[in-house]
Amino acid sequence: MTFTLDGHDIPFEPGQTVVQAALAAGHYIPHLCYHPEFQPHGSCKVCTCTVNGRTATSCTTPASEGLEVASETPEIQEIRRDLVQFLFTEGNHFCPSCEQSGDCMLQAVGYELGVVTGHYNPLFPNRPVDASHPDVLLDTNRCILCELCVRASAQIDGKSIFALSGRGITKHLIVNAESGRLGDTQLATTDKALDVCPVGAILRKRTGFRVPIGRRTYDARPISQVTVEPAK
Amino acid sequence: MLHRGLSEILARHRYEPGRLVQILRDVMQAEGYLSPPTITAVAEALRVPRSQVEGVAGFYAFFATEFRGRYRVLFSDNITDEMQGSGELRRRMLDAFHLELGEVSRDGQVSVGLTACTGLCDQGPAMLVNGRPIARLTPARIGAISALIRGGSPVEQWPDNLFTIDTHVERRDRLLDTVVEPGAALDAAITRGATGTLAELRASELRGRGGAGFSAGQKWTACAAAPGPERYIVCNADEGEPGTFKDRVLLTTHIGQLLEGMTVAAHAVGAQRGFIYLRGEYPFLEPIVEAALAARRGAGLLGRDVRGVRGFDFDIEVHHGAGAYVCGEESALIESLEGKRGIPRNRPPYPVTHGYLGKPTVVNNVETLIAAAQIALHGGAWFRTLGTPKSAGTKILSVSGDVARPGIYEYPFGVTVKQVLADAGAERAQAVQVGGPSGVLLAAHEFGRRIAFEDVPSAGAFMVFDETRDIVRVVDNFARFFAHESCGFCTPCRVGTTLVKHMMGRLTAGEGSRRDLKDLTRVTRLMKSSSQCGLGHTAGNPVVDALEKFKPAFVDRLPSLDVRPVFDLDAALGPAREATGRDDPGAHFGHGEET
Numbered sequence: 001m002t003f004t005l006d007g008h009d010i011p012f013e014p015g016q017t018v019v020q021a022a023l024a025a026g027h028y029i030p031h032l033c034y035h036p037e038f039q040p041h042g043s044c045k046v047c048t049c050t051v052n053g054r055t056a057t058s059c060t061t062p063a064s065e066g067l068e069v070a071s072e073t074p075e076i077q078e079i080r081r082d083l084v085q086f087l088f089t090e091g092n093h094f095c096p097s098c099e100q101s102g103d104c105m106l107q108a109v110g111y112e113l114g115v116v117t118g119h120y121n122p123l124f125p126n127r128p129v130d131a132s133h134p135d136v137l138l139d140t141n142r143c144i145l146c147e148l149c150v151r152a153s154a155q156i157d158g159k160s161i162f163a164l165s166g167r168g169i170t171k172h173l174i175v176n177a178e179s180g181r182l183g184d185t186q187l188a189t190t191d192k193a194l195d196v197c198p199v200g201a202i203l204r205k206r207t208g209f210r211v212p213i214g215r216r217t218y219d220a221r222p223i224s225q226v227t228v229e230p231a232k
Numbered sequence: 233m234l235h236r237g238l239s240e241i242l243a244r245h246r247y248e249p250g251r252l253v254q255i256l257r258d259v260m261q262a263e264g265y266l267s268p269p270t271i272t273a274v275a276e277a278l279r280v281p282r283s284q285v286e287g288v289a290g291f292y293a294f295f296a297t298e299f300r301g302r303y304r305v306l307f308s309d310n311i312t313d314e315m316q317g318s319g320e321l322r323r324r325m326l327d328a329f330h331l332e333l334g335e336v337s338r339d340g341q342v343s344v345g346l347t348a349c350t351g352l353c354d355q356g357p358a359m360l361v362n363g364r365p366i367a368r369l370t371p372a373r374i375g376a377i378s379a380l381i382r383g384g385s386p387v388e389q390w391p392d393n394l395f396t397i398d399t400h401v402e403r404r405d406r407l408l409d410t411v412v413e414p415g416a417a418l419d420a421a422i423t424r425g426a427t428g429t430l431a432e433l434r435a436s437e438l439r440g441r442g443g444a445g446f447s448a449g450q451k452w453t454a455c456a457a458a459p460g461p462e463r464y465i466v467c468n469a470d471e472g473e474p475g476t477f478k479d480r481v482l483l484t485t486h487i488g489q490l491l492e493g494m495t496v497a498a499h500a501v502g503a504q505r506g507f508i509y510l511r512g513e514y515p516f517l518e519p520i521v522e523a524a525l526a527a528r529r530g531a532g533l534l535g536r537d538v539r540g541v542r543g544f545d546f547d548i549e550v551h552h553g554a555g556a557y558v559c560g561e562e563s564a565l566i567e568s569l570e571g572k573r574g575i576p577r578n579r580p581p582y583p584v585t586h587g588y589l590g591k592p593t594v595v596n597n598v599e600t601l602i603a604a605a606q607i608a609l610h611g612g613a614w615f616r617t618l619g620t621p622k623s624a625g626t627k628i629l630s631v632s633g634d635v636a637r638p639g640i641y642e643y644p645f646g647v648t649v650k651q652v653l654a655d656a657g658a659e660r661a662q663a664v665q666v667g668g669p670s671g672v673l674l675a676a677h678e679f680g681r682r683i684a685f686e687d688v689p690s691a692g693a694f695m696v697f698d699e700t701r702d703i704v705r706v707v708d709n710f711a712r713f714f715a716h717e718s719c720g721f722c723t724p725c726r727v728g729t730t731l732v733k734h735m736m737g738r739l740t741a742g743e744g745s746r747r748d749l750k751d752l753t754r755v756t757r758l759m760k761s762s763s764q765c766g767l768g769h770t771a772g773n774p775v776v777d778a779l780e781k782f783k784p785a786f787v788d789r790l791p792s793l794d795v796r797p798v799f800d801l802d803a804a805l806g807p808a809r810e811a812t813g814r815d816d817p818g819a820h821f822g823h824g825e826e827t
């Protein structure tokens with residue numbers, strides 16, 4: 001069973017989505033809220049493709065025989081660039097001073113797509129940094145609301161430490177404590193939720209610079225290569 | 233820890249987490265806000281994570297997570313309210329209490345804020361006080377309300393006449409005129425059998441009246457065919473689209489036919505339970521709906537063995553919305569019915585196969601279900617005799633704005649915009665927003681167009697703007713609405729609606745730039761192409777329409793024609809000038825040059 005992605009035949013197994021099959025076949029489609037260990041979420045929209053002539057999120061579209069998917073067209077890349085600019089505009093992202101620089105998917109997808117500025121007037125939201133937990137720093141300035149930590153904590157850790165509240169542009173990450181402080185939750189250093197953040201919002205303390213800048217995940221090779229050939 | 237009031241509320245809702253939205257609504261009524269300890273107590277009692285309760289509490293506009301005063305006044309912020317002088321009345325009230333918008337008075341007595349259209353456009357300006365609507369506001373009424381607040385008497389004891397809501401039916405046609413005796417349509421459906429009813433509904437070519445215009449017959453048929461024993465019928469009475477108030481009137485005048493239509497649907501698809509999702513702004517309809525439900529239960533038209541048919545068990549309950557336009561979107565509505573944040577689901581699968589609790593569910597608009605009852609009684613061919621080839625039957629319009637006679641108007645599909653304007657007494661209209669902000673903005677040269685799915689479709693709103701109105705302000709109002717109502721799930725709509733709001737705000741204030749005009753086009757295109765649901769897809773419509781049809785109105789208020797900087801460098805030096813006591817030319821940035 002195959003579908004086509006930009007003219008290439010992509011084999012797939014029943015139950016796979018377009019993104020899953022494409023990645024397995026060595027073809028990168030930009031994505032942020034998709035993570036191989038979780039149900040697709042479909043919120044960031046960065047994986048948008050043209051599927052049989054209509055735009056759709058490829059992380060939620062089930063692969064099916066004969067589907068025609070277009071990913072690297074100028075129109076689709078333009079949509080993705082705009083979305084990444086939206087995410088930079090929405091939060092407070094000062095990459096040079098961020099511990100996650102070089103390991104951050106938002107930054108890497110931005111480079112991949114050739115995003116050089118945020119374009120829009122930054123919203124400069126007033127968001128808290130929570131250092132109350134002894135081992136974990138939560139800096140929501142960088143949160144892109146992908147809900148991976150939410151999903152990991154609920155589905156794997158069984159704790160629901162993280163959740164979203166508010167709506168629209170005021171939507172924000174909350175933690176499971178009346179005080180609103182991470183230090184008052186049951187978060188443990190072994191929690192899966194600590195290892196899924198695609199950006200630098202959830203950080204383990206005292207580990208940030210173990211790998212020096214210049215030798216980080218996306219420093220040597222672009223995310224499109226790292227994602228499909230991680231071992232190289 | 234549970235105090236008595238709270239445990240009574242929880243018991244009334246059987247401690248069901250699925251009723252969380254209803255529980256929080258009752259707690260709001262009782263306590264005025266949802267404090268952090270209250271949220272903890274509710275979570276513990278329901279045995280769900282606290283973060284889940286806080287997430288839901290933070291989603292709905294009518295749930296306050298901070299103390300908002302003993303009296304919470306929210307002025308309806310629709311463009312029609314604005315045109316009826318809401319701004320001036322709001323100013324008056326704020327001055328009376330020495331308040332800023334959104335601020336709580338120091339004695340904790342009152343706060344004054346804004347809310348989206350309250351569905352009272354034919355009798356605005358309107359407000360909500362502790363959730364209860366007050367229409368036809370005047371300076372005198374504002375004075376009376378302010379005095380009542382000062383006096384501290386409970387809203388329940390305020391004079392009844394403050395809360396009367398009028399029903400303006402200005403033109404009736406077949407849907408409003410057809411009488412269905414209780415049980416008559418149901419008897420016809422039972423005689424015809426489920427398959428026969430489905431066939432009749434398909435033959436009627438009835439299309440959904442809530443906006444999307446999907447075939448009701450196909451929807452019911454698909455639901456009936458979906459596997460599994462449980463099915464649900466949901467009446468969408470969320471009516472959140474600004475400028476729409478026809479469902480409010482239908483629920484007042486045709487509640488019996490609505491319940492009959494839902495019961496016919498239950499018989500046809502094999503459903504056991506029904507819900508009416510009633511918008512939070514319409515609490516005054518609750519007694520009407522509950523009385524009608526009780527009457528039908530008493531008459532054997534709801535409950536066990538409905539109409540004596542063995543095994544046909546069906547009952548209906550009311551769920552209340554809590555201030556979220558997106559909950560009119562059918563999958564978000566279902567999430568809300570399940571007690572969650574109203575986030576639209578990924579589709580497919582659609583509600584007809586995976587709806588409430590993942591079970592097959594029919595979601596239909598109020599007007600659709602009433603039409604279905606009439607079709608069950610009189611047949612599909614009868615229904616099709618009115619309307620156009622692709623739009624069978626009639627449509628009820630909510631007419632408001634610059635007209636002599638605002639109210640609801642029923643016409644066979646195919647009526648021209650011009651005809652409606654003439655009937656409503658619109659003298660010098662320059663534009664009409666058909667279908668609400670998410671619909672189409674028509675300019676005068678388009679008034680010959682027809683209300684029909686094949687020309688100008690409409691969920692019912694019809695807001696008229698005469699020549700004295702400023703279209704840029706109209707669009708600015710709509711931009712604020714969408715930014716306030718975006719659920720925030722997906723990037724394009726969450727960020728895009730706010731960027732549009734900011735750009736429209738600048739343009740309206742005469743501080744915009746050419747670049748804003750270009751960016752408006754770019755952002756609205758992105759929202760249309762990549763958003764998750766209809767809200768994001770349509771949020772740019774008024775901007776796009778206005779830029780196309782009323783471009784001069786935008787261009788005329790551009791101060792300079794180029795880029796305007798994000799911030800004023802010279803102003804940013806102000807504090808330094810103040811600190812150093814300097815104001816000479818050297819203490820100013822690039823004076824004399826364009827910054």
Ligand SMILES: Cc1cc2nc3c(=O)[nH]c(=O)nc-3n(C[C@H](O)[C@H](O)[C@H](O)COP(=O)(O)O)c2cc1C
Nearest residue numbers: 440441442468470471472560561562596597600766
């Ligand atoms: C943002 C949004 C808001 C909506 N609000 C309503 C509403 O208030 N009432 C309604 O009947 N349909 C509303 N709809 C349409 C529903 O999703 C759905 O199509 C409709 O309830 C189906 O019923 P119908 O086929 O009888 O029209 C809305 C859709 C969107 C995208």
Ligand code: SF4
Nearest residue numbers: 143144146147149197
């Ligand atoms: S903290 Fe990280 S993982 Fe959690 S929602 Fe924000 S960006 Fe996603």
Ligand code: SF4
Nearest residue numbers: 719721722725765768
């Ligand atoms: S389009 Fe807007 S309302 Fe719809 S899911 Fe996305 S953010 Fe929510």
Ligand code: FES
Nearest residue numbers: 042044045047059
């Ligand atoms: S990766 Fe598909 S929507 Fe985020």
